[in-house]
Every structure is written in structure tokens, then in C-alpha cells.
Amino acid sequence: xxxxxxxxxxxxxxxxxxxxxxxxxxxxxxxxxxxxxxxxxxxxxxxxxxxxxxxxxxxxxxxxxxxxxxxxxxxxxxxxxxxxxxxxxxxxxxxxxxxxxxxxxxxxxxxxxxxxxxxxxxxxxxxxxxxxxxxxxxxxxxxxxxxxxxxxxx
Amino acid sequence: xxxxxxxxxxxxxxxxxxxxxxxxxxxxxxxxxxxxxxxxxxxxxxxxxxxxxxxxxxxxxxxxxxxxxxxxxxxxxxxxxxxxxxxxxxxxxxxxxxxxxxxxxxxxxxxxxxxxxxxxxxxxxxxxxxxxxxxxxxxxxxxxxxxxxxxxxxxxxxxxxxxxxxxxxxxxxxxxxxxxxxxxxxxxxxxxxxxxxxxxxxxxxxx
Numbered sequence: 016x017x018x019x020x021x022x023x024x025x026x027x028x029x030x031x032x033x034x035x036x037x038x039x040x041x042x043x044x045x046x047x048x049x050x051x052x053x054x055x056x057x058x059x060x061x062x063x064x065x066x067x068x069x070x071x072x073x074x075x076x077x078x079x080x081x082x083x084x085x086x087x088x089x090x091x092x093x094x095x096x097x098x099x100x101x102x103x104x105x106x107x108x109x110x111x112x113x114x115x116x117x118x119x120x121x122x123x124x125x126x127x128x129x130x131x132x133x134x135x136x137x138x139x140x141x142x143x144x145x146x147x148x149x150x151x152x153x154x155x156x157x158x159x160x161x162x163x164x165x166x167x168x169x
Numbered sequence: 170x171x172x173x174x175x176x177x178x179x180x181x182x183x184x185x186x187x188x189x190x191x192x193x194x195x196x197x198x199x200x201x202x203x204x205x206x207x208x209x210x211x212x213x214x215x216x217x218x219x220x221x222x223x224x225x226x227x228x229x230x231x232x233x234x235x236x237x238x239x240x241x242x243x244x245x246x247x248x249x250x251x252x253x254x255x256x257x258x259x260x261x262x263x264x265x266x267x268x269x270x271x272x273x274x275x276x277x278x279x280x281x282x283x284x285x286x287x288x289x290x291x292x293x294x295x296x297x298x299x300x301x302x303x304x305x306x307x308x309x310x311x312x313x314x315x316x317x318x319x320x321x322x323x324x325x326x327x328x329x330x331x332x333x334x335x336x337x338x339x340x341x342x343x344x345x346x347x348x349x350x351x352x353x354x355x356x357x358x359x360x361x362x363x364x365x366x367x368x369x370x371x372x373x374x375x376x
Binding site: 032053054055056061067068069070073074075077078137139140141143144 | 245246247248249258259260261263264265266267268269270271275277278279281
């Protein structure tokens with residue numbers, strides 16, 4: 016099957032029941048999405064599929080449309096042109112250990128795709144399924160507000 | 170607004186049909202007592218966690234329960250299905266409950282079916298409701314999606330998210346009876362005239 020990963024067409028010849036996370040990391044070498052729990056309880060593996068955030072540990076490649084558009088943290092922005100969420104993450108120094116952060120950023124970016132001015136309750140409701148053992152939640156919330164402002168002013 | 174666009178697209182996605190999974194053969198006749206007995210079994214299904222945990226009210230909060238969780242509790246992670254009942258206002262159910270026909274073997278993993286995961290319509294709030302409330306709701310076309318007896322049975326036949334209740338996978342306890350037995354009970358109850366236990370019983374006159 017084919018997937019379009021971060022703007023590049025990629026060919027996969029794997030078991031249809033292979034989770035997308037495995038395909039990305041082990042077959043395609045895209046290691047930004049992290050393995051956390053493997054059962055959609057932590058959000059570390061969050062990527063965008065056709066524009067919506069999904070837990071890639073749960074999505075089997077065989078259930079995806081051929082040519083589905085997959086965006087990972089590697090494709091969200093570029094080193095010289097970061098996504099507003101990535102910029103805000105740096106400004107607020109959100110990350111501590113960093114393991115969950117690619118999933119956090121991908122979920123936050125999708126939140127702002129759908130809602131350009133989320134209040135605290137909405138941010139909490141959307142981000143509560145992305146766990147951070149370091150407890151960076153206050154900085155995550157602040158960074159999302161900063162990113163929202165950047166996107167509104169862009 | 171993008172949220173509404175997503176909602177509209179999501180609701181426009183048809184559930185994958187699986188018609189023909191059960192036989193729909195109404196009995197020629199059924200007494201009131203047989204209808205009440207059938208509804209008692211229907212209530213066992215409707216009030217079972219595999220069904221009622223997603224048939225929640227207007228707080229839109231799905232529930233979790235089962236051997237692994239002990240007492241029933243709200244879905245973890247502050248999840249709220251919203252008025253959309255698919256989480257469009259905050260976090261889409263499909264973020265974790267992906268659409269797939271693969272069996273749910275892993276305990277604790279987000280269940281997935283070959284249809285869009287969602288809460289039942291708020292009119293069909295069953296969680297914590299007694300048998301008479303559910304009986305009145307299920308037989309009222311204004312609260313059951315405009316369905317008659319055969320349409321209720323057909324709904325159970327083709328809506329695969331309902332089939333999951335009898336094959337939930339992991340260590341989850343399935344709903345009681347079987348899908349076919351549940352459909353049979355709907356048909357018996359319907360042929361008997363959809364009786365509810367709280368209905369006044371007409372007494373024959375001695376005059």
C-alpha cells in the first residue's frame with residue numbers, strides 16, 4: 016500500500032494489521048512519534064491522518080485509505096519555518112524529558128486547526144488524553160494560547 | 170466553523186453495513202406476559218455496561234466499567250462526547266477509537282469497530298435509568314429514531330457498533346444473551362404490543 020508521509024509518497028509492504036506507529040518507526044524510519052502505552056492511553060504516538068489527530072498505535076495500516084496523508088512531528092514544520100505550536104513550545108520551554116512532546120504538539124496543532132481561540136476548559140478537554148509524566152501541563156496550556164495568538168495574527 | 174465542518178463530515182460517514190447478521194422473523198402472536206418477559210431480557214441488555222456506558226445523558230460523559238475497573242466510573246482522560254456525541258467540540262472519539270474491523274484482543278485498549286465510534290443519541294439515555302423509563306423510550310418513535318418493531322430489529326442488524334456489545338474483546342464482559350436472541354426479544358415485545366410493566370392493565374367488566 017501507499018502512504019503519503021510528510022509530503023512524500025512511501026510504499027509499504029507489511030502485514031495489514033501492523034499499527035501505523037510500527038510502520039512509521041520500524042519500516043519508514045520516521046521516529047518522531049513515540050511508543051508509550053500501545054493502547055491509546057497516553058497520546059505519545061499522536062500523528063495526523065488526513066488532517067485529524069489519531070493515536071498511531073491504534074490505527075492498523077490495513078484499515079487506512081491507500082495514499083492516506085500522514086503528518087508527523089517531522090512534517091509539521093521545518094527547521095527554518097517552524098509551526099506556530101513548535102515556536103510557542105520553544106518560547107515557553109514546555110518540554111522537560113520530552114518523550115511525550117511530539118504527541119502533545121501534534122494534538123495541540125490539531126486543536127488549533129479546529130479552534131483558533133480555545134479557552135482553558137477546551138484546552139484541558141482536548142489535551143487531557145495526552146499524558147505527561149513530568150507534569151508540564153501548565154506550560155502546555157500557556158504555549159497553546161501563545162500559538163493560537165500567533166496563528167490568528169498570521 | 171471548522172469544528173462544525175468536521176462534525177458534518179463525520180456524521181455524513183455511513184456506518185459500514187453488516188445486514189444479514191441476524192434473522193428477523195417476528196412470531197405470529199405474543200401475549201402481554203410474553204412481551205413483558207421479553208422486555209425484561211431487553212432491559213438486561215440495555216442496562217448492561219457494554220450498552221449503557223455509551224447511552225449516557227446530556228452530560229455527554231461516557232462511562233467505564235468492568236472487571237478491570239471495579240465500580241463504574243466516568244471515562245478516563247476527561248473525555249466528553251459533547252452535543253455532537255462524537256467529541257467534535259473537543260476530542261473526537263475517532264482519535265483513539267479508530268474505524269477498523271480488527272478484533273479487540275488487547276485488554277484496556279480503546280475498542281474499535283468497523284463504524285464511527287460515538288455515543289448513542291441523547292434521547293436514548295439509558296445509563297442509570299430504570300426499566301420503565303427505557304421501556305417507554307424504546308417504544309416511542311419520537312424517542313427511538315422513528316422506528317417501528319421491524320426497524321428496531323433492522324437497526325440491531327446493520328449497525329455494527331451495536332454488535333460489539335456481544336464481542337467486546339479484551340477482558341470485557343459481553344452483553345447478556347446473544348445478538349440474535351436480543352433481536353428475537355425485540356420482535357416478541359413488538360408483536361405483544363410493546364407492553365411496559367407500569368402500563369395500567371385493562372380489566373374485563375363483569376357487567
